[in-house]
Amino acid sequence: MVMLALVGCNSEGWSRQGRVWVFAQAQGDDLRMDIHLEAPDGSVPAGARVWLTDPGGGVRLVGFDGHSQSYQFEGTVLRGIWRVEIDSLAAGQLGLSVPVEPIANAPQIVSVQDGLGHRAENYEQLVASTPIRVEWRTVAGAEVYLLEVMVSGTVVQSVQTGEGFYVLPANSIPASSEGTRVSLRVTASSTHGDLYFSKGYYSVSSMESRTFSFEAAP
Structure with missing residues (x-):
């Protein structure tokens, strides 16, 4: 999108x-x-x-x-x-x-790993009490990436970074002992002009990744 x-x-x-x-x-x-x-x-x-x-x-x-x-x-x-x-x-x-100036391609989440080395892309359950590193493929023209963490369809955390990765702090994802389904989404964006209209315009272009889901336990 x-x-x-x-x-x-x-x-x-x-x-x-x-x-x-x-x-x-x-x-x-x-x-x-x-x-x-x-x-x-x-x-x-x-x-x-x-x-x-x-x-x-x-x-x-x-x-x-x-x-x-x-x-x-x-x-x-x-x-x-x-x-x-x-x-x-x-x-x-x-x-x-x-x-x-729309962004032509969407970022893609390629790896989600907890502090113990478990990888979501290998269908392993992640431990939420450890830091969780999320990596994605960057796209041409993007300046900022918004990472959203969702549980049951609700965004529980969102962060911005200019890099192609972000490390979620330990215990930042709510997880139950039975296991919690967590979804991630990354939105790439770029801006042109400024809010003061010094160039006569302000524009924001963005493209969302596909949702990436995994299981997390405390």
């Missing part, structure tokens, strides 16, 4: 007439963009003409969604610069360039 979140609001997107900012999510091959438009008086113009030009040169009109109060687009992910153009009587003529 690919997930991408980005917000753009650069000097092009701001004018004396109004402003525009964009939120987008890419999941798998699907892309969704929410284009927010605001008039000088703070109102949301619903009758603007809004269109997108994708990195391949394709142009499509974008309709207004009353529930989200934004102009919404859903289509296929294309890597590159998406161009937003707006013509509104209330907000004026605005334009915004939004980069879409």
Whole structure:
């Protein structure tokens, strides 16, 4: 699964007439963009003409969604610069360039080992009272990895690292004497821009690994 979140609001997107900012999510091959438009008086113009030009040169009109109060687009992910153009009587003529840079591949968990040398990939039960080392294959373009530990479908621990491994401290996984089913998931992500919009946008692209499960005992 690919997930991408980005917000753009650069000097092009701001004018004396109004402003525009964009939120987008890419999941798998699907892309969704929410284009927010605001008039000088703070109102949301619903009758603007809004269109997108994708990195391949394709142009499509974008309709207004009353529930989200934004102009919404859903289509296929294309890597590159998406161009937003707006013509509104209330907000004026605005334009915004939004980069879409999804991570192409998912990380893969390759080894989970406890402090006694037991390995989950060998279908061995791990001892939760010892440190547990989780390793995964890194992916190109990723800057940060989020490791989530789940028990009965609930996330009981989550940590971030820039490495391709993480050592869970001893006793950090709740385990019963009968054995507890534990699942792991790693999400690779990268960011572009910053929350202050110094480059005019902020984007986050992510890709999840498949869930890796094993048995743990105290």
